[in-house]
Amino acid sequence: MAARRTATRPGAKSNTSAEELMRFYREMLLIRRFEEKAGQLYGMGLIGGFCHLYIGQEAVVVGLQACAEEGDNVITTYRDHGHMLACGMDPNGVMAELTGREGGYSRGKGGSMHMFSRERRFFGGHGIVGANVPLGAGLAFADRYRGNDRVTFTYFGDGAANQGQVYETYNMAMLWELPVIFVIENNKYAMGTSVQRATRSPSLWERGAAYGIPGQEVDGMDVLAVKAAGEKAVAHCRAGKGPYILEVMTYRYRGHSMSDPAKYRTRDEVQKMREERDAIEHVRELLLSGGHAGEDDLKAIDREIKEIVNASADFARESPEPDVSELFTDIYTDLTATA
Numbered sequence: 001m002a003a004r005r006t007a008t009r010p011g012a013k014s015n016t017s018a019e020e021l022m023r024f025y026r027e028m029l030l031i032r033r034f035e036e037k038a039g040q041l042y043g044m045g046l047i048g049g050f051c052h053l054y055i056g057q058e059a060v061v062v063g064l065q066a067c068a069e070e071g072d073n074v075i076t077t078y079r080d081h082g083h084m085l086a087c088g089m090d091p092n093g094v095m096a097e098l099t100g101r102e103g104g105y106s107r108g109k110g111g112s113m114h115m116f117s118r119e120r121r122f123f124g125g126h127g128i129v130g131a132n133v134p135l136g137a138g139l140a141f142a143d144r145y146r147g148n149d150r151v152t153f154t155y156f157g158d159g160a161a162n163q164g165q166v167y168e169t170y171n172m173a174m175l176w177e178l179p180v181i182f183v184i185e186n187n188k189y190a191m192g193t194s195v196q197r198a199t200r201s202p203s204l205w206e207r208g209a210a211y212g213i214p215g216q217e218v219d220g221m222d223v224l225a226v227k228a229a230g231e232k233a234v235a236h237c238r239a240g241k242g243p244y245i246l247e248v249m250t251y252r253y254r255g256h257s258m259s260d261p262a263k264y265r266t267r268d269e270v271q272k273m274r275e276e277r278d279a280i281e282h283v284r285e286l287l288l289s290g291g292h293a294g295e296d297d298l299k300a301i302d303r304e305i306k307e308i309v310n311a312s313a314d315f316a317r318e319s320p321e322p323d324v325s326e327l328f329t330d331i332y333t334d335l336t337a338t339a
Contacts, residue, residue, distance in 0.1 A: 072121060079185075109322060140180035144176065181230075
């Protein structure tokens with residue numbers, strides 16, 4: 001049996017096999033190329049409404065999904081395309097939904113902010129800031145009620161962390177010892193205001209101490225560190241110890257949405273992050289320096305990913321718009337049919 005190879009970098013908090021490292025690279029690259037294509041389609045007028053890109057934050061969801069098991073739940077905010085792809089949702093269906101086409105996950109009626117996949121245990125995509133947090137606790141409550149060991153990953157940002165419903169949820173989650181991991185994706189600017197100007201709290205995860213919820217801060221630009229922290233959080237929840245908070249320090253390269261010019265920060269700041277802290281480049285360097293892949297191998301992966309993404313854009317363009325009759329579907333449900 002071949003020896004298990006590991007790959008690490010200075011400061012990394014977790015080891016991983018070369019095979020898993022390659023998978024991380026593929027998954028993060030898929031998210032980035034997909035988001036770049038979505039940005040192009042938005043500029044062409046093929047995506048309407050809002051469109052919030054995940055470029056720069058890929059290591060967060062990829063690292064945490066590496067800790068998930070079948071049956072675990074994911075619920076997030078409107079910056080959700082990366083979470084969908086990391087959950088294994090089909091890029092064709094995601095892109096078709098972004099463009100409002102019949103082939104989308106919500107049959108073209110949800111758009112960027114509202115698509116779901118019960119099969120992949122992905123429950124949105126929510127447009128109201130912070131509103132998904134109590135819903136995440138509800139998913140965790142259902143699993144605790146059923147007596148299984150499922151975990152719910154509930155993602156929200158540093159802006160949403162100041163919403164009152166978040167703290168109501170903290171209180172209830174701890175009272176009932178719900179298996180929910182609150183993931184604060186702290187990208188430092190919320191909708192356009194630096195977190196340093198929005199709160200006097202030195203950290204966001206420590207606010208959970210008022211309710212007895214443990215947690216930690218994580219380097220969100222290091223997928224290995226995210227995975228290590230996620231494993232600790234998941235073990236805590238599966239052991240029946242209640243909720244856990246991860247404040248994942250990350251960075252988005254684009255504006256809050258496609259309509260945001262992001263003039264509240266300098267180009268030099270963004271470029272510095274790209275050059276020195278990019279999560280995908282870190283994994284790329286590990287693969288090359290560890291002898292796990294060559295330049296040609298990584299170029300081939302990039303070509304493969306681009307083909308997948310281009311195919312998703314073609315699928316979206318070719319998929320028809322929803323029929324007018326769809327206006328009257330998914331409005332009511334017959335509760336007696338499931339009683």
